[in-house]
Amino acid sequence: QVQLVESGGGLVQAGEGLRLSCAASGLAFRTYTMGWFRQAPGKEREFVAAIRRNGGYTYYADSVKGRFTISRDNAQNTVYLEMDSLRPEDTAVYYCAATNREILSTIRISTAYPHWGQGTQVTVSS
Secondary structure (H helix, E strand, C coil): CCEEEEECCEEEECCCCEEEEEEEECCCHHHCEEEEEEECCCCCCEEEEEECCCCCCEEECCCCCCCEEEEEECCCCEEEEEECCCCHHHCEEEEEEEECCCCHHHCCCHHHCCEECCCEEEEEEC
16 A cells, blocks of 8 residues: 655745655655645645656746755655745645656646645745
């Protein structure tokens, strides 16, 4: 059974940073593309970042490019999201997701990911 467990969320002030972690189990982690999505109250879930199975290619939403960095440790079955220069509009529940499909046209689409974590809350105060 695939399990994704996020951690690292919290309350920070604008301009500060956080590092989210997602520990995966029950899957051949190194063969999966991993993604981060977020959902703010009253809004749809949106793509944040993704990293392909070998870690060589990363993808970001325009809203976070240059501020967030996604990385993975295949030996630890963990994917990270380093978030710098946080803004109030980054406030959301952040979800880790996994897919073993390598279809680049869908890498930013939530329905392409069959496995999801429970989410971790990130709140940025102004």
